[in-house]
Every structure is written in structure tokens, then in C-alpha cells.
Amino acid sequence: ETGVTQTPRHLVMGMTNKKSLKCEQHLGHNAMYWYKQSAKKPLELMFVYNFKEQTENNSVPSRFSPECPNSSHLFLHLHTLQPEDSALYLCASSQDTSTDTQYFGPGTRLTVL
Amino acid sequence: GQNIDQPTEMTATEGAIVQINCTYQTSGFNGLFWYQQHAGEAPTFLSYNVLDGLEEKGRFSSFLSRSKGYSYLLLKELQMKDSASYLCAVMDSNYQLIWGAGTKLIIKP
Numbered sequence: 001e002t003g004v005t006q007t008p009r010h011l012v013m014g015m016t017n018k019k020s021l022k023c024e025q026h027l028g029h030n031a032m033y034w035y036k037q038s039a040k041k042p043l044e045l046m047f048v049y050n051f052k053e054q055t056e057n058n059s060v061p062s063r064f065s066p067e068c069p070n071s072s073h074l075f076l077h078l079h080t081l082q083p084e085d086s087a088l089y090l091c092a093s094s095q096d097t098s099t100d101t102q103y104f105g106p107g108t109r110l111t112v113l
Numbered sequence: 114g115q116n117i118d119q120p121t122e123m124t125a126t127e128g129a130i131v132q133i134n135c136t137y138q139t140s141g142f143n144g145l146f147w148y149q150q151h152a153g154e155a156p157t158f159l160s161y162n163v164l165d166g167l168e169e170k171g172r173f174s175s176f177l178s179r180s181k182g183y184s185y186l187l188l189k190e191l192q193m194k195d196s197a198s199y200l201c202a203v204m205d206s207n208y209q210l211i212w213g214a215g216t217k218l219i220i221k222p
Contacts, residue, residue: 042117042212098208099144104155
């Protein structure tokens, strides 16, 4: 138990669907992250929030839309995805965005048909 | 560009020792992390090195040489449960983690 939970754990969606991924951290951290993990590739940082404010958007397509209502919750809204977006989406949190260790959730395995 | 290199896969025997290497080229350096990730699970933090030298934590040790852009993770007395992917990541000058693709470690009886 790392203190970071994600739901759903698995998601299958069509290219025209709209869905949302949820992340919650119970560690009292101020920074939260979305990563994409594809097979045999490095983790790709997608978004960073620090104190609810977005501080990084690594050229992520607009079909991915993050939302951070408070420091404990992070969402990733998905719409009109492509099959190449199929991957493991990991959420992480850290005390802040400096050198602090990031703690990961178990991820959502997303399949886009 | 920024780059982290680590072997794709390694095989070792239960009870033995294995060393997983990581070399990096990044814009600045604010520390190097090692994570363990079992299949279908979250990456979990193993170690953090920011100064040169060896950090020991039980069966696991991590070494850093900043001048060589090199680190290794040493696993001793291997157990079957150590079968996992090991991820190397470097924090650059912007405090962003740059990740390697991971090393899949297979432990055989």
C-alpha cells in the first residue's frame, strides 16, 4: 500500500467514448503527476500539478484533459482517443516538485479499440 | 538530448548477486532514483543517490559516480520475489525525472 490509489484499474473504451481516470493520494503531498507507461519504453511525464496548479504539460494532445480540484485528487479526462493511446497510466505524488521521492499508484491499464 | 540507458533484460540465479547498470546524460543533475516495478503493479521507491558513493539498504545497494554519469543497483542473496523491472531515473536541472526504459530481471531457481 503506497497511499496512492487509482480507479479504474482496467478500462476498455472505443475511440468515440469519453471516460475519466481518477487518482487519490492519502499522503498529504502537494504535487501530483500523470505518467504514461508503454511497453519497453521509459515513463513519459504528461502533467504536473503543484498546490492544485498545473506546472507542466509535456506537449500532451488535447484529447487528454487533466483536472486537479484539490491537492489530494487528480483526474485525467479522456475523449476521442486513438489506439496508440493504449498504455498503463500511472499517477504519482510527492511532497513538492523538487527532489522529493515520487510515490506511485498501481495504474490504470487502458485499451482503446 | 537527455538519455538514460540500462539493459533491457537480465537473468540471474536465486541466491546469487546481480548488478544492474544505468548510464545517463542529462541537463543538470539533482539526484538519481531506482524503483522496482512488479508486473501490473506500481513502481516502488528503492533508493536515491545524489552524492558519489555506495548507499546500502539491506540486500540492495546503489552506487553513483557523477563524473562518469553512471550508477548501478546491486542485489544480493537474490530471491524469486526480486523478479521485476528495475527503473533508473535522473532528476534534471528543472527537477523533472528522466526515466530509463527499465531492466527486466528474471530470477531462476
